[in-house]
Amino acid sequence: MANEYKFEGWMGLDAESAKGKLVWQDFEPKTWEETDVDIKVTHCGICATDLHTLRSGHGPSPYPICVGHEIVGKAVRVGKDVKKDIKVGDRVGVGAMNSSCLKPECEECSTGIEHHCPHMVVTYGSNYPDGSRSQGGYANYHRSPSHFVFKIPVELRSEEAAPMLCGGITMYAPLVDNDCRGKKVGIVGVGGLGHFGILFAKALGARRVVGISRKGDKRKDVLNMGADEYIATDEDEAWSKHHARSLDLIVCTVNSNKMPLTDYLGLLRVYGTFIQVGAPEDVLPELHAGALIGKGIKIGGSMIGSPTQIDEMLQLAADMKIKAWVQTVAMRDVNKAIVDQDAGKARYRYTLVNESNL
Structure with a gap:
């Protein structure tokens, strides 16, 4: 199946990108597998880790890189081997983790703490076993293995659900x-x-x-x-x-x-x-x-949480009517937003809105 869409996003080309110098360009997503889901991104939260990564603060980053790991959007392609109840058109999200080995002999994956798997692939800047690179959600589309894709409860607004995912x-x-x-x-x-x-x-x-x-x-x-x-x-x-x-x-x-x-x-x-x-x-x-x-x-x-905990958290937020304190920013204004984020101006979380995908 040929994609009818291109993967494009706001890319960091070097450490200077953290100063509001992201560039919109094409990128290559992970290699498609029939356990994957493609998501048309409508919302993406801005996390401090995005800034650390753009400036290589935790070690050298693999430029060019598209950051963003608080992703919400619409499923537009669902692999035939996806076991989760995810259909084309569903509103779904992805957090800071894209993949783990999921092997039965893996102590972490087999006991439900996939986020501690030694073969974890984070949502941007990691390599999959085949060498393809994970790229994040400051973009028009995102591809993720379905095990780490979550349906968003109808009670939660997308701009509030996105920052919950990290x-x-x-x-x-x-x-x-x-x-x-x-x-x-x-x-x-x-x-x-x-x-x-x-x-x-x-x-x-x-x-x-x-x-x-x-x-x-x-x-x-x-x-x-x-x-x-x-x-x-x-x-x-x-x-x-x-x-x-x-x-x-x-x-x-x-x-x-x-x-x-x-x-x-x-x-x-x-x-x-x-x-x-x-x-x-x-x-x-x-x-x-x-x-x-x-x-x-x-x-x-403590580092993020397991897929099971993410589902539990989203349901708790829906049941208890928990609302994140967010400010929405058009994704086209991301360069100003990341500078403001770094300056501590958010009250209390920025969510980018990809208006062209709404």
Whole structure:
């Protein structure tokens, strides 16, 4: 079957592209397999990882590259071997992961944690086994193996569902994995990721939710999201002392090695847990063992979530009427949007709208 459409997108050609210098051009999608789905992209969220990748912040990026891994659109081609209930015309989405080995002998894939498979293919900038390259959703079309394509519940608007597919699941998974129900939960860094932490912690039954960020200008927003309290670490005097031993679980989205990690750990109660989801381009701050030993604190990390968790999250959002706080931007204005994203102007997530595909 010959495609009746071309794969084109906003491509980063070098590290300068992160400064708003993406170029619209053709790209070659992954090699078609009958387990694949082609998606006509209508919406794509902007994630901080897009910026890290465009500037090679986490290592050299394979230019030219089309970023974007919060994709929503319409299925326009569905392989004959697709086992999921996906039909041409369905509204579907793809998150930060495009593929894994899915072999029965794979410990990760066979136990439902495909996102930790050593052969994972991320949604852009990865190579498939045949050598073809994954390309993301700042584009008119996206191709993905069907196992990592999700039907979007009718109750969710596309511009709100898109950022849930990476930003949302990045926060939902550690809250579920560390059973936030009935606990006092702190969300450090209330930006695109952190605001999902507030929304999902409340929906999942946390007893108390505290937003923690540097400045006080987000206080009203965070309380309106459902948080019980807000801490501005640059402005609230002696915040670490006043709130010491008050939280059971902290999920930290901060991307800077300048964060006051020891002070954050001081907020935890005995046997508390600190989960890092933000990925700085450099190292985390130094930490003295006493900060862990004295209260038996556990530090861990979390990366996106499994396909099963993504389906659960989308359904929870639909059932609980959870709405992401998004600003929509025409995809043609992506270069301005990524500069504004890097400057921290989003309140709280940008979603690109591909108006020509609506």
